[in-house]
Amino acid sequence: MSRLLFIALPLLVLASIPLYLLVLKSPPPMPKLDLEEWWGPPELKQKQDTSIKPFEITFSETMVKELKERIKKRRPFAPPLEGVGFKYGFNSKQLDSWLKYWAEEYPFAERQKFLNQYPHFKTNIQGLNIHFMRITPKVPKDVEIVPLLLLHGWPGSVREFYEAIPHLTAVSKDRNFALEIIAPSLPGYGFSDAAVRPGLAAAEVAVIFKNLMARLGYKQYYVQGGDWGALIGSAMATFFPKEIIGFHSNMALTLSPAATFLEFVGALFPSLIVEPELANRLYPLSEKYSTLLEELGYMHIQATKPDTVGIGLTDSPAGLLAYILEKFSTWTNPDFRSKEDGGLSYRWTKDQLIDNLMLYWSTKSIVTSMRLYAESFSSRHFDLKLDEIQVQVPTWVLQAKYELAYQPPCILKLKYPKLVNASVIEDGGHFLSFELPEIFAKDVLKAIGEFRKLKNVKTEL
Amino acid sequence: MSKKTKNKSVNVNNLDKNEKSKTTKDSSKFKIVFGVFAKIISYLFVIKALFTIYCIYLVYVSLTNVPDLPKVDVNVRWGVDNNTHDTRIRPYRVIFSDAMESEIRALFEDYRLMERKIKSFKNTAWTYGVHSDAFAQFFSHWIFKYKFRERVKFLNKYDHFLTNIQGLDIHFVRVKPKADKNVKVVPLLLLHGWPGSVREFYEAIPLLTTPRPDYDFVFEVIAPSLPGFVFSEAPTRPGLDTYEMAIIMRNLMRRLGYTQYYIQGGDFGHMIGSHIATIFPSEVLGFHTNFPVNTSKLSLLTWLLGGLLWPSYFGNGIEDRMYPLKDKMEFYLEETGYSHLQSTKPDTIGIVLTDSPVALGSYILDRFMIFTNHTNKFEDEGGIDKYYDFDKLLDNIMLYWVSGSITTSLRIYKETFAGSRLNNLAQVPTSVPTWALRLKYELFQHPDYMLRWKYTNLLGSTNLDYGGHFAAFERPKDFSDDVFKAVKAFRNFK
Numbered sequence: 036m037s038r039l040l041f042i043a044l045p046l047l048v049l050a051s052i053p054l055y056l057l058v059l060k061s062p063p064p065m066p067k068l069d070l071e072e073w074w075g076p077p078e079l080k081q082k083q084d085t086s087i088k089p090f091e092i093t094f095s096e097t098m099v100k101e102l103k104e105r106i107k108k109r110r111p112f113a114p115p116l117e118g119v120g121f122k123y124g125f126n127s128k129q130l131d132s133w134l135k136y137w138a139e140e141y142p143f144a145e146r147q148k149f150l151n152q153y154p155h156f157k158t159n160i161q162g163l164n165i166h167f168m169r170i171t172p173k174v175p176k177d178v179e180i181v182p183l184l185l186l187h188g189w190p191g192s193v194r195e196f197y198e199a200i201p202h203l204t205a206v207s208k209d210r211n212f213a214l215e216i217i218a219p220s221l222p223g224y225g226f227s228d229a230a231v232r233p234g235l236a237a238a239e240v241a242v243i244f245k246n247l248m249a250r251l252g253y254k255q256y257y258v259q260g261g262d263w264g265a266l267i268g269s270a271m272a273t274f275f276p277k278e279i280i281g282f283h284s285n286m287a288l289t290l291s292p293a294a295t296f297l298e299f300v301g302a303l304f305p306s307l308i309v310e311p312e313l314a315n316r317l318y319p320l321s322e323k324y325s326t327l328l329e330e331l332g333y334m335h336i337q338a339t340k341p342d343t344v345g346i347g348l349t350d351s352p353a354g355l356l357a358y359i360l361e362k363f364s365t366w367t368n369p370d371f372r373s374k375e376d377g378g379l380s381y382r383w384t385k386d387q388l389i390d391n392l393m394l395y396w397s398t399k400s401i402v403t404s405m406r407l408y409a410e411s412f413s414s415r416h417f418d419l420k421l422d423e424i425q426v427q428v429p430t431w432v433l434q435a436k437y438e439l440a441y442q443p444p445c446i447l448k449l450k451y452p453k454l455v456n457a458s459v460i461e462d463g464g465h466f467l468s469f470e471l472p473e474i475f476a477k478d479v480l481k482a483i484g485e486f487r488k489l490k491n492v493k494t495e496l
Numbered sequence: 497m498s499k500k501t502k503n504k505s506v507n508v509n510n511l512d513k514n515e516k517s518k519t520t521k522d523s524s525k526f527k528i529v530f531g532v533f534a535k536i537i538s539y540l541f542v543i544k545a546l547f548t549i550y551c552i553y554l555v556y557v558s559l560t561n562v563p564d565l566p567k568v569d570v571n572v573r574w575g576v577d578n579n580t581h582d583t584r585i586r587p588y589r590v591i592f593s594d595a596m597e598s599e600i601r602a603l604f605e606d607y608r609l610m611e612r613k614i615k616s617f618k619n620t621a622w623t624y625g626v627h628s629d630a631f632a633q634f635f636s637h638w639i640f641k642y643k644f645r646e647r648v649k650f651l652n653k654y655d656h657f658l659t660n661i662q663g664l665d666i667h668f669v670r671v672k673p674k675a676d677k678n679v680k681v682v683p684l685l686l687l688h689g690w691p692g693s694v695r696e697f698y699e700a701i702p703l704l705t706t707p708r709p710d711y712d713f714v715f716e717v718i719a720p721s722l723p724g725f726v727f728s729e730a731p732t733r734p735g736l737d738t739y740e741m742a743i744i745m746r747n748l749m750r751r752l753g754y755t756q757y758y759i760q761g762g763d764f765g766h767m768i769g770s771h772i773a774t775i776f777p778s779e780v781l782g783f784h785t786n787f788p789v790n791t792s793k794l795s796l797l798t799w800l801l802g803g804l805l806w807p808s809y810f811g812n813g814i815e816d817r818m819y820p821l822k823d824k825m826e827f828y829l830e831e832t833g834y835s836h837l838q839s840t841k842p843d844t845i846g847i848v849l850t851d852s853p854v855a856l857g858s859y860i861l862d863r864f865m866i867f868t869n870h871t872n873k874f875e876d877e878g879g880i881d882k883y884y885d886f887d888k889l890l891d892n893i894m895l896y897w898v899s900g901s902i903t904t905s906l907r908i909y910k911e912t913f914a915g916s917r918l919n920n921l922a923q924v925p926t927s928v929p930t931w932a933l934r935l936k937y938e939l940f941q942h943p944d945y946m947l948r949w950k951y952t953n954l955l956g957s958t959n960l961d962y963g964g965h966f967a968a969f970e971r972p973k974d975f976s977d978d979v980f981k982a983v984k985a986f987r988n989f990k
Binding site (some may be wrong): 350 | 541603617690763832848850852856904910
């Protein structure tokens with residue numbers, strides 16, 4: 036009898052871990068959010084201007100001239116080691132062609148016009164002037180206009196959505212709605228002001244965007260996000276299930292202890308956790324972790340010393356280009372690390388990538404953009420345990436082949452119990468809307484179609 | 497009636513018997529099955545226990561195993577030209593040319609006039625990195641007070657040389673001691689680390705090369721730049737990790753005519769000096785380190801377990817510098833972002849630091865401040881006014897700038913930490929006499945017993961109540977005193 040106990044006891048202990056993590060553990064409390072937290076200069080609090088002002092992107096002559104001269108003043112760069120491609124980072128042999136193009140061929144005036152093709156605005160939310168684009172389609176009488184908040188990430192910008200927007204806002208006889216797009220720049224990114232004091236992490240950005248949408252008059256809306264946009268959108272759906280009636284993410288991840296536990300279970304019994312043809316997106320775990328270790332150095336330094344690494348990125352256009360384009364190479368396809376040119380011409384033209392760079396360079400926003408990492412990776416933000424609070428909003432995820440991390444539906448459902456669908460595609464990487472705008476738009480529209488059906492069912496009931 | 501009863505009773509008896517036999521059969525069957533099952537479980541348990549013990553044994557063996565010394569090729573070529581063997585020792589001078597100065601001043605001006613410079617948060621000291629206000633002071637000194645002509649003269653006060661080792665031009669400073677016929681001259685190889693340079697030793701060199709009472713010897717100092725650093729050439733192909741650097745440094749000493757010498761090292765200099773002492777023990781008369789760590793897995797495990805079980809016992813006198821475990825791990829997590837980035841994408845960050853003097857200056861300044869005293873992170877000035885004057889710090893930064901070597905210097909991280917030979921020699925002990933100097937705020941410190949697993953002849957250690965990572969740079973007197981003390985012990989040890 037006692038021998039059975041020897042076996043039963045440790046087994047019971049082992050069994051209780053998942054029981055605790057998956058069933059018994061109560062979720063952390065919903066964080067207390069200050070919906071009026073002020074992030075701007077305190078003296079402006081009394082005279083907040085709540086108007087919505089049209090805005091135009093300008094590449095001033097002075098800025099362009101200084102940029103060109105600074106590029107000309109660039110120093111000789113150490114040649115890369117033999118045969119390493121992009122494995123040691125951005126291959127300096129590529130710099131000359133990129134910098135020459137930027138300084139001598141990139142058509143600044145044309146690109147400025149291109150960037151202004153959509154209406155831009157600014158409005159002050161909680162002390163910060165938040166920049167956004169708003170594109171409203173013209174629709175026939177029987178088509179309902181439905182708002183969609185599009186959230187970008189790092190090192191991206193609203194530029195990532197430009198090619199997708201025409202597809203997203205298209206009117207089609209296949210659907211009874213058309214999307215109105217609201218695409219803001221995250222606080223501290225591009226033309227949105229940055230906080231003047233610490234504390235503006237992903238959860239607080241979620242509050243800012245909730246207030247933005249309220250300012251614009253939307254009572255209910257859908258949210259789509261990738262990278263930080265996915266994290267912020269997820270926070271919005273967690274905090275504001277009344278306002279957000281559907282959430283689409285192209286970088287769905289949950290890092291709760293229960294999720295990690297299931298990932299380890301799947302390491303032993305993959306068939307329990309993941310479809311066999313998708314198993315190699317998550318397993319073997321050792322490969323996943325070594326890849327993360329290889330690729331997250333930037334995250335480590337930005338989460339701890341953004342102001343140190345930022346000085347150079349503000350001063351050197353070559354530095355900014357290398358730092359940012361390295362991500363557009365590796366996160367599009369990790370195999371691009373073996374290519375001498377980093378595969379940068381595979382999906383985009385130079386103009387497209389430099390447009391995005393210009394939104395960081397012309398606004399000198401790289402440092403404030405990186406501080407989002409420091410704020411969100413603080414112990415204060417971690418202690419909110421957002422990954423352990425479920426999202427009670429219908430959710431749809433789009434999972435591209437080369438996205439940095441993959442989790443199967445059974446793990447995602449821990450965080451997103453109302454997961455309607457996981458679209459798995461055999462193409463594309465991290466910057467999905469930028470890479471595959473049509474496929475991206477199609478999936479978002481499909482998701483919203485389903486969300487609307489669910490909403491109608493609910494209201495009928 | 498009685499017949500019936502009799503029959504009944506017989507029947508009942510029969511029934512009982514049948515039932516009994518059935519139950520006996522059933523219960524005995526159950527007992528047998530249960531017994532077999534219990535036996536299997538118990539065997540399984542015994543097997544499991546044996547297996548666990550075997551695993552523990554394997555782990556123990558792997559942790560304490562002394563691997564064979566890997567075969568080293570002392571003639572590996574790293575340069576572009578693998579055919580010429582130039583053994584000349586060529587004099588060299590540090591040059592701050594007019595062209596260099598006007599170029600850097602143009603870049604200074606661009607940054608100075610930049611409209612949207614970084615503005616760090618108020619009241620956050622250096623917790624987000626270098627604070628913009630503190631950096632502005634440093635930058636201002638660089639533009640207006642750092643006298644290029646004077647400083648380059650200072651840097652050339654010692655004799656510089658270049659010599660080609662294994663295809664790479666290796667730069668070094670060589671200083672002969674003041675002559676005194678009663679005093680023996682012994683060679684001392686000084687090895688710097690990242691983001692340091694030979695500049696770290698400038699204040700210590702006069703102290704090391706001047707005879708002192710109570711000592712019958714004095715040093716001739718050879719202070720090279722590591723390959724890829726400052727004026728030492730960088731390789732053109734991957735693979736130049738700390739082992740290969742150890743071979744190059746050893747070959748350098750042989751080129752200079754030394755078959756036996758003392759080594760002093762900190763940071764990467766410690767790792768390289770340690771490798772030389774392990775691979776070429778007959779050539780190293782003694783090894784002094786101001787970064788006394790044992791990099792073996794056993795040491796790491798001991799540090800972790802010791803922190804959980806009994807810090808004061810495992811800390812063995814320096815537990816206040818090794819523990820509490822949680823604080824230390826938080827500190828390492830917070831401070832190793834740069835190392836993580838450099839060990840994976842050195843060329844990306846290298847481009848930034850090559851192209852912008854303020855980038856290079858702030859990046860290196862950050863490390864000097866935190867490594868000298870980690871509490872500097874919580875001071876508004878970051879401690880920049882406390883430990884080094886700005887000229888000293890800028891000399892070091894300028895050596896990286898004028899040589900354009902920051903990218904190639906960063907690659908040592910990727911070669912060493914992301915390479916496949918990280919800990920090959922960690923478990924190979926060396927009997928070369930060793931001495932450990934521990935300054936209070938050095939980043940990693942191991943107690944004597946742990947060091948002895950690797951340095952079997954650790955003759956002694958010095959624990960100072962002050963000072964940080966850059967021992968020679970920050971405390972040249974304490975540093976030199978301790979090196980003399982150590983070498984005296986080395987010489988008396990036989």
